[in-house]
Amino acid sequence: MKNSPIIALDFASANDAYSFLSPFEQSLFVKVGMELYLQEGPAIVYKLKEMGHDVFLDLKLHDIPNTVGQAMKGLARLGADLVNVHAAGGAAMMVAAREGLEAGTSAGNKRPSILAVTQLTSTSEKQMQEEQLIQTSIDASVVHYAKLAKSAGLDGVVCSVLEAKQIVEACGNEFLRVTPGIRLAQGEAHDQIRVATPSNARLLGSSHIVVGRAITKAENPVESYENILKMWEEQA
Numbered sequence: 001m002k003n004s005p006i007i008a009l010d011f012a013s014a015n016d017a018y019s020f021l022s023p024f025e026q027s028l029f030v031k032v033g034m035e036l037y038l039q040e041g042p043a044i045v046y047k048l049k050e051m052g053h054d055v056f057l058d059l060k061l062h063d064i065p066n067t068v069g070q071a072m073k074g075l076a077r078l079g080a081d082l083v084n085v086h087a088a089g090g091a092a093m094m095v096a097a098r099e100g101l102e103a104g105t106s107a108g109n110k111r112p113s114i115l116a117v118t119q120l121t122s123t124s125e126k127q128m129q130e131e132q133l134i135q136t137s138i139d140a141s142v143v144h145y146a147k148l149a150k151s152a153g154l155d156g157v158v159c160s161v162l163e164a165k166q167i168v169e170a171c172g173n174e175f176l177r178v179t180p181g182i183r184l185a186q187g188e189a190h191d192q193i194r195v196a197t198p199s200n201a202r203l204l205g206s207s208h209i210v211v212g213r214a215i216t217k218a219e220n221p222v223e224s225y226e227n228i229l230k231m232w233e234e235q236a
């Protein structure tokens with residue numbers, strides 16, 4: 001799996017995604033989320049893989065263990081490099097997800113890596129406490145979910161940069177910390193709450209960053225990607 005910034009292809013159609021990608025000359029790490037996948041289905045993943053990109057299929061499954069396990073068995077056949085579930089679905093659901101992926105991966109092939117989403121980067125501590133009735137700090141909630149995901153045999157978590165260091169301490173450096181909520185210093189936060197720059201993400205312990213609008217909505221997306229890549233790589 002590449003370590004370059006993961007570009008969130010939050011587009012309404014495959015054609016929009018391909019137009020966005022056409023000026024890029026290198027193979028990229030891209031993310032297909034529910035907006036694009038629900039319009040285009042498995043074909044978008046096959047096509048992006050055929051084009052040479054690494055693919056994070058960000059569907060954030062969250063259901064009873066049997067349903068998630070069977071869904072993961074099917075998703076394993078699409079060829080994505082990275083998939084995910086919500087940690088709030090519980091340890092049994094996460095184990096079922098991993099086992100489903102293993103069952104759906106053909107013999108001799110490596111199963112896709114699997115992450116658990118902890119607390120969304122659009123969630124504040126106040127919102128978590130009032131709406132989810134979780135009476136602890138957001139860091140403690142994220143680290144708790146990370147430990148649960150690790151005990152279920154998952155490969156890492158989606159978290160914000162602000163919790164990445166504590167996750168390394170609790171779960172080790174091999175356990176992935178994939179962090180959305182990436183913004184340039186002068187950039188607009190939009191709906192994100194727990195944000196950080198690409199340089200700080202590297203310094204504070206992210207293993208991968210996910211960047212959407214700072215690239216896809218930039219006047220020159222290739223230039224914006226190259227700048228973010230430079231900031232990310234300079235701090236390695």
Ligand SMILES: O=c1ccn([C@@H]2O[C@H](COP(=O)(O)O)[C@@H](O)[C@H]2O)c(=O)[nH]1
Nearest residue numbers: 008033119120121180181210211212213
């Ligand atoms: O906690 C999470 C989990 C997933 N995301 C996804 O990442 C991108 C971020 O896009 P930006 O435009 O850079 O804000 C988007 O696809 C989300 O669905 C997240 O932001 N936070």
